[in-house]
Amino acid sequence: xxxxxxxxxxxxxxxxxxxxxxxDRAADILRGGGLVAFPTETVYGxxxxxxxxxxxxxxxxxxxxxxxxxxxxxxxxxxxxxAIAEETPETAKILMSRFWPGPLTxxxxxxxxxxxxxxxGLETVAVRMPSNDIARLxxxxxxxxxxxxxxxxxxxxxxxxxxxxxxxxxxxxDMILDGGPAYYGLExxxxxxxxxxxxxxxxxxxxxxxxxxxxxxxAVDPAVNSKTEGRPxxxxxxxxxxxxxxxxxxxxxxxxGVVRKINELAAEYAADTxxxxxxxxxxxxxxxxxxxxxxxxxxxxxxDPPAIGANxxxxxxxxxxxxxxxxxxxxxxxxxxxxAIMNRLKKASGYxxxxx
Ligand code: TXA
Ligand code: MG
Numbered sequence: 001x002x003x004x005x006x007x008x009x010x011x012x013x014x015x016x017x018x019x020x021x022x023x024d025r026a027a028d029i030l031r032g033g034g035l036v037a038f039p040t041e042t043v044y045g046x047x048x049x050x051x052x053x054x055x056x057x058x059x060x061x062x063x064x065x066x067x068x069x070x071x072x073x074x075x076x077x078x079x080x081x082x083a084i085a086e087e088t089p090e091t092a093k094i095l096m097s098r099f100w101p102g103p104l105t106x107x108x109x110x111x112x113x114x115x116x117x118x119x120x121g122l123e124t125v126a127v128r129m130p131s132n133d134i135a136r137l138x139x140x141x142x143x144x145x146x147x148x149x150x151x152x153x154x155x156x157x158x159x160x161x162x163x164x165x166x167x168x169x170x171x172x173x174d175m176i177l178d179g180g181p182a183y184y185g186l187e188x189x190x191x192x193x194x195x196x197x198x199x200x201x202x203x204x205x206x207x208x209x210x211x212x213x214x215x216x217x218x219a220v221d222p223a224v225n226s227k228t229e230g231r232p233x234x235x236x237x238x239x240x241x242x243x244x245x246x247x248x249x250x251x252x253x254x255x256x257g258v259v260r261k262i263n264e265l266a267a268e269y270a271a272d273t274x275x276x277x278x279x280x281x282x283x284x285x286x287x288x289x290x291x292x293x294x295x296x297x298x299x300x301x302x303x304d305p306p307a308i309g310a311n312x313x314x315x316x317x318x319x320x321x322x323x324x325x326x327x328x329x330x331x332x333x334x335x336x337x338x339x340a341i342m343n344r345l346k347k348a349s350g351y352x353x354x355x356x
């Protein structure tokens with residue numbers, strides 16, 4: 001693959017119009033069929049013209065992504081949906097009015113204008129209206145729906161900072177807009193509205209509780225909680241995902257037991273390999289681990305799930321950069337945002353979970 005000169009522009013997150021010249025250059029690249037990574041409130045996305053098969057193919061090449069894994073189409077205004085989705089079911093209308101713009105992706109029947117390259121060969125299309133001002137301004141200035149998967153190399157944890165994108169995709173894409181750390185740090189919630197009753201395909205910052213409060217019953221795709229033998233509805237859930245280079249083991253249960261078990265496993269690993277393991281701790285527990293022999297990172301306060309969600313991918317990447325081979329992570333309660341946090345931890349660990 002040709003090595004590109006990847007231009008990085010810092011954009012003022014509070015007031016992106018101060019950087020309109022840079023955003024317009026990015027919009028020009030998108031209109032010309034190129035690739036631009038940009039911040040969203042969830043994770044950084046790798047954008048291309050969603051209506052151009054050639055542009056979208058470049059996304060798959062740059063990421064090393066299997067071409068049957070469909071992309072999310074990003075729009076700046078709700079009235080752009082009509083050109084992409086065949087019909088808007090009632091439940092989708094309610095969810096859009098409650099959660100757009102924001103970290104919610106909805107799956108619709110696609111219009112023919114959406115190429116199969118974008119939909120991964122499916123008759124449906126996933127659509128999201130991000131709340132991040134840089135993302136919205138970029139889409140608006142490009143005047144196009146923008147297909148954007150997370151801007152990581154396929155299989156790596158999603159990027160929550162521009163530096164993560166540069167590390168994975170520098171030289172493979174045309175431009176990166178650096179808008180600082182992503183607010184939620186976890187990919188959007190995905191709900192399928194195309195087959196009648198709504199179904200949660202991927203948990204995110206719009207929680208299952210929030211969805212049910214808005215539209216009543218919402219089914220949960222089995223792939224959300226466990227490694228299913230069946231075919232998950234979101235093709236992306238098939239692949240080993242969000243995984244750092246390190247082997248990850250999650251230990252879940254009452255705090256004292258979890259700390260004891262992690263200390264035991266960490267000491268064994270250090271003795272066996274002569275290398276320091278990584279530990280993903282919380283404010284409440286960090287002091288209880290052996291900092292002399294382990295790389296201890298604090299995800300956040302156990303009472304502050306948004307902080308834990310925002311830090312998770314950054315810390316998994318830090319362990320990779322430090323060359324850590326084994327990570328032990330505390331587990332979390334699966335209520336609210338905890339469902340999304342545990343879903344990513346389960347995937348990162350390949351479902352290696354020890355219950356205390
Ligand atoms: O927060 C996000 O959603 C980020 C930012 C950039 O918007 N994007 C993101 O994209 O996470 P990606 O490609 O990493 O994940 C998209 C997921 C995949 O699991 C894919 O299989 C699923 O959405 N998906 C896309 N189109 C679909 C469809 N038509 N039906 C079911 N699942 C779909
Ligand atoms: Mg992704």
